[in-house]
Amino acid sequence: MIVGGGPAGMLMGLLLARENIDVLVLEKNKSLERDFRGETIAPGSVYLLKKLGIFRELEKHGFVKVNKIKMYDRDEKLFSVDFDRFDHPQKFGIDIPQPVVLEAIKQQALKHPNFHYIDGALCMDLLKENDQVVGVRYKQEQDVKEIQSQLVIGAEGRFSRIRSLAGFRVKKENFSRDLIWFKVPKPANWEEGNLIKVHKHDHVIILPTYPNYLRVGTYIPLGGSAYIKSKSIDWFIDKVCRIEPRLREPMKEHITSWEDTTLLKIFTAHVDEWAKDGIILIGDSAHTLSPILGQGVNLAMQDAYELLPYVKDGLSTYKNRPIPASHFDEFVSKRKQQVSFVSGFQAQQEQNLAASSLIQCAIRKLKMRVLDRLPFKYAVxxxxxxxxxxxxxVEV
Ligand SMILES: Cc1cc2nc3c(=O)[nH]c(=O)nc-3n(C[C@H](O)[C@H](O)[C@H](O)COP(=O)(O)OP(=O)(O)OC[C@H]3O[C@@H](n4cnc5c(N)ncnc54)[C@H](O)[C@@H]3O)c2cc1C
Structure with missing residues (x-):
């Protein structure tokens, strides 16, 4: 059984159903729409969606191709990655509303009679016997129901409840800054891919967004709402447009008050062990990372893909007993390496964006220029x- 129908849980459901394993996904929301969802899918996960035959459905819907990342200090290029130069057949990531991706995965999964999906089902508690997890208790409208399972896969995302119910130790760190996001229509002739622009202590992150928008983010000092109250929206527009003047026109027209922006509290969370007897965590429940470089969906989907053989093997080895935590040691160790590689990379980028003194800004410039010229840049x-x-x- 899987708790949570986000990228990790929904994909896990499909993968298990394809193997003729009976699987139930419990999702607390009635629809797939959410306040906020990661919308950029990295090339690795696009490749996976192609392998699974889901990408065709996304093509029918449409998306924005993401095939470049560039970093500038105002107009001076510091660092760039052109995905055409990757030694991999999948040359682009995509930007697409996440509900479209989840719906496509769900529809594919529903073709398998052993895939079951219950929406509006809030998982409230874990069922335990002899300290082992043997199922969950969930609420659907007014009814409270119990369901037993040999393995509970916790894919509830960053605010996971069963993570604490199962007694996992979580190391949560609040980010030292808040993030403001807003969307504006893409100016005419905008050819950029993902863009990071810095100048002195200021920066903006600009991501082309389906169908014809730019998603723009910038960090602000911690305590975002007090900050917002102390500044006018015109002050904010000036701050952003000093670094990227092409945003002035769309911002003037579409960002008329702070209500046209979204304030996000950023935190990271890492769980020491990801498994206990009868339960394993994947996706944001196991590792909540910073949104920078848009890797959360990638990690979540790849957790599911990599977990599949371990679940298959565990279900047959342990028959009707809960799968012991030790069965997943190898999986957890492999995934932790990838998560720590990604979070290390993100920490470097966060440090770049946090540079404020003249010296820090000069070091940032030098560091990014050197990195840009390193022969192993593309391998990393x-x-x-x-x-x-x-x-x-392999081409798929
Ligand atoms: C500002 C911001 C921008 C981001 N941008 C990107 C991006 O562009 N690209 C990218 O790859 N990542 C991005 N991310 C991260 C990305 O959104 C997550 O990493 C990803 O969605 C994790 O997938 P998941 O399946 O683990 O969790 P989630 O997507 O959080 O899904 C969890 C699911 O579980 C359900 N659920 C929760 N509790 C229960 C319960 N008790 N019972 C039943 N169901 C429950 C939820 O409703 C939800 O559907 C961003 C994050 C932030 C904060």
Missing amino acids: MEKLQYGIFANEK
Whole structure:
């Protein structure tokens, strides 16, 4: 059984159903729409969606191709990655509303009679016997129901409840800054891919977004709502447009008050062990990372893909007993390596964006220029963007 129908849980459901394993996904929401969802899918996960035959459905809907990342200090290029130069057949990531992706995975899964999906089902508690997890208790409308399972896969995302119910130790760190996001229509002739622009202590992150928007983010000092109250929206527009003047026109028209922006509290969370007897965590429940470089969906989906053989093997080895935590040691150790590689990379980028003194800004410039020229730049970026598929260079 899987708790949570986000990228990790929904994909896990499909993968198990394809193997003729009976699987139930419990999702607390009635629809797949959410306040906020990661919308950029890295090339590694696009490759996976192609392998699973889901990408065709996404093509019918449409998406924005993401095939470049550039970092500028105002107009001076510091660092760039052109996905065409990756030694991998999948040359682009995509930007697409996450509900479209989840719906496509769900529809594919529903073709298998052993896939079951219950929405509006809030998982409230774990069922335990002899300290082992043997199922969950969930609420659907007014009814409270119990369901037993040999394995509970916790894919509830960053605010996971069963993570604490199962007694996992979580190391949560609040980010030292808050993030403001807003969306504006893409100006005419905008050819950029993902763009990071810095100048002195300021920066903006600009991501082309389906169908014809730019998603723009910038960090602000911690205590975002007090900050917002103390500044006018015109002050904010000036701050952003000093770094990227092309945003002035769309911002003037579409960002008329702070209500046109979204304030996000950023935190990271890491769980020491991801498994206990009868339960394993994947996706954001196991590792909540910073949104920078858009890797959360990639990690979540690849957790599911990599977990599949361990679940298959565990279900047959342990028959009707809960699968012991030790069965997943190898899986957890492999995934932790990838998560720590990604979070290390993100920490570097966060540090770049946090530079404020003249010296820090000069070091940032030098560091990014040197990195840009390193011969192994593409090998490192491949590991980040493709994850477990970095070495699987077969056209699908
Ligand atoms: C500002 C921001 C921008 C981001 N941008 C990107 C991006 O562009 N690209 C990217 O790859 N990642 C991005 N991310 C991260 C990305 O959204 C997550 O990493 C990803 O969604 C994790 O997938 P998941 O399946 O683990 O969890 P989630 O997507 O959080 O899914 C969890 C699911 O579980 C359900 N659920 C929760 N509790 C219960 C319960 N008790 N019972 C039943 N169901 C429950 C929820 O409703 C939800 O559907 C961003 C994150 C932030 C904060």
